[in-house]
Amino acid sequence: MKVFSEEGKTMKKITLEVNGKKVSKEVADHTVLSVFLREVLNLTGTHVGCDTSQCGACVVHADGKSIKSCTALAADLDGSKVTTIEGLVSNGKMHPMQEAFKKLHGLQCGFCTPGMVMSAIDLLKHKKNPSDKEIRDWLEGNICRCTGYQNIVAAVKEAATKM
């Protein structure tokens, strides 16, 4: 599928590992990671909610760190390991963070959820048992319009006891 123009653009072949699988594709130099994931790899679990790196719906992990995939160039990630929301399920079991969001109703429409979950997992890598304030501060870069954040905070705390 082609959503970016190839005409007159430099194409670069990149190789990266996405959700544990090696992929090699040609990309235009201006292709951002969110477009690469969604349109080239059909991994539509990563969402795009704004164009200014504000909403965080597009957060994925690159080499273990959370990044906003709408503002990372795919070409810059050549050689890295990317994990998206689709890559969290292992042997049919959801990640403890996903389980906690389900248990505590940490999502409603689900659009911000993939980015929220990816960002929250990264928080727990930095801080094992974060306080409410630490969770709210960390998630400041992820906007949710549905939940008022209360159950998201509760879910992150719950996940912290399971991870």
Added chain:
Amino acid sequence: MASLVGSRVERKEDKKLLTGRGKYTADVTFAHQTYAYFVRSPHARAQIKNVDISKASKASGVVAVLTGKDIANDKIGGLIAGWRIKSEDGSDMKVPAHPPLASESVNYVGDHVAVVIAESLDEARNAAELVKVDYKVLKAVVKTDEAMKSDSIYKDIPKNLCFDWLLGDRAKVKEAFDSADKIIKVDLINNRLVPNAMEPRAANADYNPSTEEITLYTTSQNPHLARIIISAFNAVAPENKLRVIAPDVGGGFGSKIYPYAEEVVCSWASKKIERPVKWVADRTESFLSDCHGRDHVTHAELAVKNDGTFLGFKNETIANIGAYASVFATVTPTYLFGPCATGVYKMPAAYSNVKAVFTNTAPVDAYRGAGRPEATYTIEVLVEKAARELGMDPAEIRMKNFPTEFPFQQTLVHSVDSGDYNAGLKKAMEVADYKGFEKRKKDSEANGKIRGIGFCTYFEACGIAPSAVVMSLGCGIGLWESAEVRFNPTGNVTVFTGSHSHGQGHDTTFAQIAADQLGVPLENIEISHGDTDKGPFGYGTYGSRSLTVGGTAIVKACDKIIAKGKKVAAKMLEVNESDVEFKDGEFIVAKSNQKKTIGEVAFACYLPGTYGEVKSPLPEGEEPGLKETSFFDPGNFSFPAGSHICEVEIDPDTGTTEVAKYTAIDDFGTIINPLIVEGQVHGGLAQGIGQALYENCHYDDSGQLVTASYMDYTMPRADNFPEFNLGFTCTPATSNPLGTKGCGEAGAIASPPAVMNAVMNAIGTDISMPATAEKVWNACQKMKKSNSKAA
């Protein structure tokens, strides 16, 4: 079997959404897909002198460039206003034509001029820059309170006035005011907001030339309504040749109730080029072209006796409806606003007068609460001010004026079926530890902070339906809801609903209802919605209506299933139908151990005869199959109510306002799933607190939208809120068998006045929404100066 209604059941829809397996409109891509990019007006008001597409048409990858002339030539109809309002003088409202692509004039920044369709989005976007539009720029009308004094935007709409509407009795109000001890007055601005569902609007239309059918995927709260409008009014395709699918939808909050120009254009264009056409808004396009919310300028007065008894209420409001009248734009500031503006109180005389004005801004339509947040803000700020001026406790003045007998005939329209407002307020005061406020205030002072407390007691009219009522008030459609309950031969169940879930959790709540009614395990029930080719016509989700109207339709359809099941079971068990009782999924013969499960009965209905082991002849005259449909049209609206108490802590040195404590006690009648209901309240509160403290949609004097991205429009973030304290009281609704009242909008209705009353209590002066740090700091500075003068 334990009842599932009332249980905190985890959501059935969550796993797909949590694992990236949801399917939103932007995720849908067809073979031979093309991509649309809209050429939008950069001016708030201009005449279009010429549109030159010659260069754009020849650009790389371009499939078609279509303009307003093309759409007019194809006789595609304009966008509609769905609710006809009459002015006080009896004249009809005035609305301008609203073509999906403009050909003569543009009337707000973002108005649609042309669409470029190309093989890739990049190519469409690049070519759009080559479309040359020659504009004659005109002076824009921007401000709500100046619109009537400005140039007329449309030559046949003098003073930019859509209507001048009155509800209530001016003479009676005058009498009440003449007899009052005191008149309390407020001038309020209900700030304009952008709904900002996290999923930007999108459409993907796929025309099949051999069947002549269009399949339109769209971000809609209401796919059936989209289909009937695009078919009957825009004349893009007959209804039977238009399938509208609203798959997973990432929030709506009112902004996705009705179709926009983009859906019409993509559907029409797909038919023209015989290829699928996909459009996905970027966030700035969403800011520019999604319908906005609120935007009222209000003067209101309350006539009171010295003992705090309310005598009368006046409400003079100018409502900005933007450049065109959108589908629910005219009912939002009238029937959804005016009646509720007298609040939850006995009010012997009242009127609401609303002048709706056109301006060169994006259309304004329903946004979470739609009219009721504006109404509640008006009366609740006024009541709190009355308490201050009369030296009364804010709770005392409210309780003095609460109705205590139900049904309560509210002043302007509604007959409120049930409620216990005293119980709610008392509980809120307890949970909020109202008695401890003075101590907390002193503690804040000791830390150099100012603490304030604010109340809001509200009622609202929702469960938007009674077709007979809404149609008599000008609504162009009925507002009942449908359900089809379909047993599959093997005993599991699919329930089709005409409402739509985009975060509300119907897959779970509706399944809980059906599970209880039919005695079928939750996991054996699927809820299907969002596709006009599946299930019956319905009216979608908004106005906190899905459960009270759509949920009841499910109950009614289940009743029909059980009624038929009894007949079939009686035949199978060779007893009289009157001896068969249905309980927990079993048809039981009274005083015996004979029974058939509903699964066995369903199976029999699909195998109506005798064949080896299978012995299931149907009663004479019974049709095979087990599937029932119900259309429920309630006799009344539903009336949730509640009491919210907010405490804020202000830093006078920075003006920063922190919500320190928030208590919400709501009466939603019967609660089906507390987990989901609490989530709805949390979300509503966040939007209401957002309106009070952070959010503001701002156009400059030339009509440019200054707040057109998340860099400029303050979306509330996780660190803006405390943990909310929620509680419930329950007086079941009498207008539906479930006793439910609706919970989706309450948080956004009640919280702006609760927060603002707390801010004003803290700083001792009136202040407008949003109470930004700058405004609050300035107020604190003034307060300091006047305090030092007084000293």
